[in-house]
Amino acid sequence: MLQKKKKNILELWMKNQLADEGLREDLISNDDLRAQSEELIDSLVTNLSSGNFTDLNSDEWSPVIEILGGIAITRARQGFSPRETGAFVFSLKEALLETLQKEIGDDTKALFTESMKINRLMDNLSVITFETFIKGREEVILRQTDEIAEISTPVIRVWDGILALPIIGTLDSARTQVVMESLLQEIVDTGSSIAILDISGVPAVDSLVAQHLIKTVSATRLMGAECIISGIRPEIAQTVVHLGIDLSNIVTKSTLASALQHAFKVMRLEVKKITPRTN
Amino acid sequence: MDKIPILRMGPFLLVTIQVDLYDRLALTLEADLVQMVQKTSARGVLIDISAVSIVDSFMGRIIGNIASMSKILDAETVVVGMQPAVAITLIELGLPLKGVYTALNMEKGMNLLKSMIDTSGDDEDTDLSDDDISTE
Amino acid sequence: MRIPTCQTMILALSKDTIKVTQEQDVVFLKNRVKEVAVKIKMGLVNQTRLLTAASELVRNMMRYGGGGSCLIEVVSSGRSNGVRLTFTDKGQGIPDIEAAMRDGFSTGKSLGLGLPGTKRLVNEFSIKSKVGEGTTVTIVKWANG
Numbered sequence: 281m282l283q284k285k286k287k288n289i290l291e292l293w294m295k296n297q298l299a300d301e302g303l304r305e306d307l308i309s310n311d312d313l314r315a316q317s318e319e320l321i322d323s324l325v326t327n328l329s330s331g332n333f334t335d336l337n338s339d340e341w342s343p344v345i346e347i348l349g350g351i352a353i354t355r356a357r358q359g360f361s362p363r364e365t366g367a368f369v370f371s372l373k374e375a376l377l378e379t380l381q382k383e384i385g386d387d388t389k390a391l392f393t394e395s396m397k398i399n400r401l402m403d404n405l406s407v408i409t410f411e412t413f414i415k416g417r418e419e420v421i422l423r424q425t426d427e428i429a430e431i432s433t434p435v436i437r438v439w440d441g442i443l444a445l446p447i448i449g450t451l452d453s454a455r456t457q458v459v460m461e462s463l464l465q466e467i468v469d470t471g472s473s474i475a476i477l478d479i480s481g482v483p484a485v486d487s488l489v490a491q492h493l494i495k496t497v498s499a500t501r502l503m504g505a506e507c508i509i510s511g512i513r514p515e516i517a518q519t520v521v522h523l524g525i526d527l528s529n530i531v532t533k534s535t536l537a538s539a540l541q542h543a544f545k546v547m548r549l550e551v552k553k554i555t556p557r558t559n
Numbered sequence: 560m561d562k563i564p565i566l567r568m569g570p571f572l573l574v575t576i577q578v579d580l581y582d583r584l585a586l587t588l589e590a591d592l593v594q595m596v597q598k599t600s601a602r603g604v605l606i607d608i609s610a611v612s613i614v615d616s617f618m619g620r621i622i623g624n625i626a627s628m629s630k631i632l633d634a635e636t637v638v639v640g641m642q643p644a645v646a647i648t649l650i651e652l653g654l655p656l657k658g659v660y661t662a663l664n665m666e667k668g669m670n671l672l673k674s675m676i677d678t679s680g681d682d683e684d685t686d687l688s689d690d691d692i693s694t695e
Numbered sequence: 696m697r698i699p700t701c702q703t704m705i706l707a708l709s710k711d712t713i714k715v716t717q718e719q720d721v722v723f724l725k726n727r728v729k730e731v732a733v734k735i736k737m738g739l740v741n742q743t744r745l746l747t748a749a750s751e752l753v754r755n756m757m758r759y760g761g762g763g764s765c766l767i768e769v770v771s772s773g774r775s776n777g778v779r780l781t782f783t784d785k786g787q788g789i790p791d792i793e794a795a796m797r798d799g800f801s802t803g804k805s806l807g808l809g810l811p812g813t814k815r816l817v818n819e820f821s822i823k824s825k826v827g828e829g830t831t832v833t834i835v836k837w838a839n840g
Binding site for chain 2: 460464472499500503504505
């Protein structure tokens with residue numbers, strides 16, 4: 281029955297969508313919207329005629345779910361709000377119900393059962409839409425997290441053979457990976473024998489963060505370079521001792537300047553003030 | 560059977576591992592190296608692992624063994640050129656290779672060995688260690 | 696009505712079983728694992744972790760299990776791809792898994808880092824063993840995990 285009314289439903293749905301004030305013409309053109317809607321309705325109606333209303337896990341539903349998922353993910357990336365994305369499915373439900381009412385007319389009992397079916401189906405499809413929409417959003421967040429992690433770990437060559445890496449922000453295990461990998465790679469690339477890890481920008485050091493630091497220092501040592509940790513604030517020194525973390529095998533300095541001084545000493549370099557010649 | 564060549568250069572022995580070691584090859588290397596250290600009375604062993612992409616606990620143990628055995632025969636061991644990925648993996652595995660000296664590359668490893676021999680020579684008997692180096 | 700969930704499920708995308716009975720097989724196995732890891736664009740450090748873990752487990756299998764087989768799978772959790780390795784042997788089995796998972800425990804002459812160390816290198820680790828019947832160890836390493 282719905283097969284025949286496909287065209288009608290589509291028109292009605294489009295009308296609903298266009299009437300919605302939440303329509304984002306800046307993000308999607310009417311033609312694209314129509315193409316999306318048509319694609320979905322095509323596969324939806326094919327499925328409805330098969331009579332399987334209930335088991336969305338079955339294979340025949342997978343094309344519908346795929347299309348819907350695709351739309352939801354693209355919308356998440358394009359920056360649609362959840363309401364706008366939801367409206368896409370909800371307005372279809374309205375269109376379907378309206379058509380149903382016109383078709384069945386006075387038979388309230390039949391209308392009710394059919395409506396319930398449609399209702400339940402569309403609700404489930406909405407849930408799927410939202411799930412995928414959120415997943416799409418999460419992907420965006422994950423990508424940004426990766427980018428931030430990469431940006432926020434610059435390895436600086438402060439002297440020939442000395443690298444410095446200022447860490448700003450919380451040091452979790454994912455971040456440690458990035459820090460460690462870029463530091464070790466840079467050590468290989470530049471042939472530096474001393475690396476200074478400055479943690480003055482790290483808000484707190486707990487035993488986990490300390491473990492990450494120790495790991496980085498040990499890995500640097502295995503490669504044949506020395507790693508100094510600098511920028512240790514008094515509060516951090518206090519927590520480290522209170523937590524019983526053993527940093528005795530690591531060279532630690534309170535400031536980057538003193539770490540650099542230590543590095544110079546190890547490399548047998550000296551920084552001298554030039555005394556201006558009199559006359 | 561495959562063998563890893565051991566080169567002699569002055570008071571040092573050089574080993575460059577170009578392939579991923581399987582267990583038997585590693586054991587052979589350990590035996591050969593210790594033999595060579597004794598035969599040539601070498602003062603230092605340089606093991607270049609820059610081409611090695613995997614060091615597991617067994618390989619790590621072999622490297623540690625070589626270092627301790629050479630130490631008994633009065634030779635220091637320096638492992639050079641470890642890849643970053645290998646270093647990270649070893650630490651996570653729980654093998655910090657304590658007692659093994661490391662250097663970034665052959666040149667730095669050689670300098671490290673020289674300085675170690677110099678200072679240990681100073682402590683004991685300067686003439687003897689100078690002699691050792693000049694006669695090689 | 697059940698709603699299909701697409702996140703938590705791990706799907707196997709490809710399968711490959713390799714028998715390991717002698718030392719050459721170990722090299723072959725490592726090469727296959729590396730190929731698969733490269734194919735799913737696993738980073739170099741993660742590749743190294745996976746290969747080192749595989750190396751540890753294969754050695755255990757050879758030493759205590761008298762050889763066995765390894766199932767190499769490319770798996771997907773929806774969000775990312777990974778490699779799953781399942782090592783199965785019909786050896787003597789491990790009487791006390793809890794003890795075997797402790798750092799420094801070894802019945803052989805090794806450092807006893809094998810199992811606990813391997814666990815630290817991978818994202819997922821599970822071990823099943825029955826004395827006299829054999830041992831199965833499964834590990835998963837995600838491409839970006």
